Each structure stands twice: as C-alpha cells, then as structure tokens.
Amino acid sequence: MTANLLDYDLEGLAAFCEQLGEKRFRATQLFRWIHQKGATNFDQMTDLAKSLREKLPSRACIEGPKVVSRHDSLDGTVKWLFDVGAGDVIETVFIPESDRGTLCISSQAGCAVGCRFCSTGHQGFSRNLTTAEILGQLWFAEHTLRREFGRQERVISNVVMMGMGEPLQNYSQLLPALRVMLDDHGYGLSRRRVTVSTSGVVPMIDRLAQDCPVALAVSLHAPEDGLRSNLVPLNKKYPIAELLQACARYQLAAPRDFITFEYCMLEGVNDQPEQARQLVKLLQEHAALGLSAKVNLIPFNPFPASGLKRSDMAQVMAFSKILLDAGIVTTVRKTRGDDIDAACGQLAGDVQDRTGVQQRMASQRQGMLGGIKVVVAKEVGV
Ligand code: SAH
Ligand code: SF4
DSSP: OOEEGGGOOHHHHHHHHHHTTOOTTHHHHHHHHHHTTOOOOGGGOTTSOHHHHHHHHHHEEOOOOEEEEEEEOTTSOEEEEEEOSTTOEEEEEEEEETTEEEEEOOOEEEOSSOOTTOHHHHHOEEEEOOHHHHHHHHHHHHHHHHHHHTOSSOSOOEEEEOSSSOGGGSHHHHHHHHHHHHOTTTTOOOGGGEEEEESOOHHHHHHHHHHOOOEEEEEOOOSSHHHHHHHSGGGGTSOHHHHHHHHHHHHHHSOOSOEEEEEEEBTTTTOSHHHHHHHHHHHHHHHTTTOOEEEEEEEOOOOGGGOOOBOOHHHHHHHHHHHHHTTOEEEEOOOOOGGGTSSSOOOOEEEEOTTOOEEEEOOOOOOOGGGOOOOOOOOOOO
16 A cells, blocks of 8 residues: 555654665655655655665655645635545635744544534534645645745744644544644744644643643633533533633643633624623633633634624624733734635535535635634535
C-alpha cells in the first residue's frame, strides 16, 4: 500500500523510513522537502540518499486534498472547498491581515456535536478527517499562496482549527497534524499561533495540555447550563463548571495569556444584559482557580433552519461594555470576505441526499474566524 507522507509527523516519518530499511535521520530531509519546500515529487529531492529516492515512488506519495472550488474575496480572503471523497466536501479559509496570515482549517466532514446555531451541526457527522487531510489543507494553502505571491518565506503565520468539525473529537488524527505545524523542520509555528477551538470535550482538553499545549479557544455561548445544554448539546455531558475547571488546569499546565471564550450573539437568546452579568460572575469565580479569560463576541451568521436571529450591533456593544467594565478583555469579531460568502455569507447548492433525491439545500457552515462565515456545500452519496 502507498503511504501518504502528509499523514506523518517527524517521528512517524522516521519510523516509515526505518521500515524501508533507511536510516531514521533521513526522515528530517524528506520532511523538510515536503513541508518547507512543498515538494510533491521525489525527483525534486536532489539531496536525498539515492537508495531512499528510488524506494519512495513505489511505496509513498505526497497527496494534498482535491480542490472543488476556490473563491477570492476583494479583501484578500481566499476560501477553498476540497473534495474528500464519498461526496464529502470540507472548507479551508485564508485570511490575510497586515501583520499575519491566518488559515482556518477543518477537522471533520460534518460534526456530531449538533450545536443549534451551527449549520455544520445541523448537517450531522460524516467522518473524521485523516492527519493527511487536516495537514494537507495547510500544506496546500501555504505552498499555493507562496507560489502566487512569489514568496520564499512563509505566508501563513497562524492556524485556527475553527473550520468544520470538532477537533477534539478527532484527537488521534489532529495531534500529529499539530506537531507538524509546530515542528521547526515543518511549519515552525509557535504554540501561541496555533489555536484549537472546541465546544468543550473536557478529557481531551486535559490530553492536549499534556501532549501539545497550543492556544485554546472554547465555544461557550451561554453563561449557565440550562441554556448552554440547549445550544451546545455536549454541555449535558461536560457542564460549564467542569469545562471551566479543565480550562484552568490547561492554563496551569501550559501558561497562556488567555483562553478565548467564543460567544455567538443570538437575539433574545443569550444576548441580554443580565446574561452578560452572569458571564462576568462565572469568569470571575473561575479566575480564582487560575483561569484568565478573554471573550470574543461573534455576531451570529443566520441560516434558515436554525430559527435564530443575529443580535443587533447595539445589543452586542451593550453586552461587550458590561464585560469590559468588569475588566474582562472582550473583542467583537469583524467580518471578512463577504463578497465570496466566506464572511457572513452563505453558499447554497444543489446537492443530493443519501437516497439520491435531488434537493435544494442551503448547506452552510458559518461563523468562523474573524466573523468569517464559511460555507460547506455537501454532496452526499452522489
Ligand atoms: N467545533 C469547534 C470549532 C469549529 S466552530 C467549536 O465549536 O469550537 C468555530 C466557531 O464558529 C465556534 O466558536 C462556533 O461556535 C462558531 N459558529 C458556528 N456556527 C456559527 C454561526 N452560525 N454564526 C457564528 N458563529 C458560529
Ligand atoms: Fe460542531 Fe463546532 Fe458547529 Fe458545534 S459549533 S456543531 S462543535 S462545528
């Protein structure tokens, strides 16, 4: 069987080289060719031992995700849709800013958590992405953009796991991908520039603290359990107090400036001044346990099936002021890439369901980084 080398972190690649009867240290050269130079072809790897170069083509490949479409925004935001087989499509978004380039990556096709305000949640779970499919999004975007910008040095300085899926429900495939992002022979990103966003898979937050303590963002969305369980069903399993205690442990194990709490502003649901005060109280109580929190208010990107509405800006600002007055660092997400439906837009496509019935489905994925609403059109069972 041919191994896709995008599936391995450096340790894994060393083990693979050993299986081929090659010295482990050869893996470093190979790894650098793949991730630092974006090589797709073993012939390019001129300084690689000849014996290894000869073995590789029959045993291995370097295969990124297949592009379905690309959309370029006037503000520079780029969104790709990738076909990962069996009708599943995932999305990746590049967001350029003056001081950074951020890539928003998907971890699953669909999502099993089923949050009410998230169209991926409404769509249901299809499958976990492999390490190669997670990392392939970065590999592809970095080297495509470098070529286009005519740059030798890196274009993507930050990665956020805020695309489709719950990254901590795909931990075993996520971890090697994170390791390659941080590896100096890979993308060399600092731990603070790689963010895992989670709806709160408590045991995996603890694992991540031990294995690879990158920056953590937690999708909170409500200041009390009743409402949070309604919005984020996983809360029934891991309620707020347990989640915030895990966050405090995370910070003890891996001191960060802040853990970011994401809070999607839903009109009349979680956006009332009283709820802002509850949130202040909650975060202050946990500060005593070592938690330092930052809040990111996200204007909701509506989609019809949700039955929910976006809070108006005055409501968002009033909510934000209560947090700020209490000394909590609070930001409101801005919108990018509107013109390509990567920001607060949506993509509606003709897709088929598993029974093959043609349906008009607004299959949207919304509300990612920077107010970017990224969208996934999913063709199921075609
Ligand atoms: N599953 C992970 C990461 C992907 S979702 C998580 O839930 O954290 C990334 C962010 O987008 C989360 O904060 C999520 O709450 C937010 N989001 C999802 N749907 C949204 C929508 N319709 N409008 C605004 N934000 C949304
Ligand atoms: Fe899954 Fe995150 Fe969407 Fe919730 S918000 S359904 S956890 S992708």
